[in-house]
Amino acid sequence: MLHALEVFTTVAVGVMVGVEFSVAFFVNPILDGLPGDSAQHGRSHGARLLGGVMPLWYLTSLVLVGVWAGAGRHHHGAGLVASAGALLIVSVVMSVLLLVPINNRGRTWTAENRPEDWKEQMNRWDRFHYLRVAVIVAAFTLLAAAVA
Numbered sequence: 001m002l003h004a005l006e007v008f009t010t011v012a013v014g015v016m017v018g019v020e021f022s023v024a025f026f027v028n029p030i031l032d033g034l035p036g037d038s039a040q041h042g043r044s045h046g047a048r049l050l051g052g053v054m055p056l057w058y059l060t061s062l063v064l065v066g067v068w069a070g071a072g073r074h075h076h077g078a079g080l081v082a083s084a085g086a087l088l089i090v091s092v093v094m095s096v097l098l099l100v101p102i103n104n105r106g107r108t109w110t111a112e113n114r115p116e117d118w119k120e121q122m123n124r125w126d127r128f129h130y131l132r133v134a135v136i137v138a139a140f141t142l143l144a145a146a147v148a
Contacts, residue, residue: 006068010147013136016136028122037111040122041110043106044108047104051103061088062088087139102121
């Protein structure tokens with residue numbers, strides 16, 4: 001049973017990491033390369049879509065890692081799992097304090113109501129997101145090492 005939890009958790013976190021990596025290195029650069037204000041429209045839509053899904057995904061991943069850490073505390077790799085959990089906590093705190101406030105503003109923007117500094121705000125979000133991606137990639141790497 002523990003092995004199934006390890007695999008399921010690693011896959012769930014890995015797919016989450018893949019989505020966030022894709023947003024950082026593919027989706028947003030593609031949107032930013034579109035003409036006119038298409039980037040702002042695409043980012044607003046993405047903020048609404050992913051902003052509704054990702055909080056649940058982050059919290060579910062954190063709970064799964066917590067269950068794994070508790071159930072496997074006497075097994076090989078327990079320290080790696082606990083460390084991955086700590087990194088996921090850091091990513092949630094980063095999200096709530098740094099990324100969500102920008103995301104919540106951006107999700108409501110239209111061509112008529114967006115602020116003049118909308119691009120600077122999106123660039124700030126991108127920088128925080130790159131850091132968050134690094135944190136969750138590290139967490140995923142620790143989980144993969146714990147399974148191995």
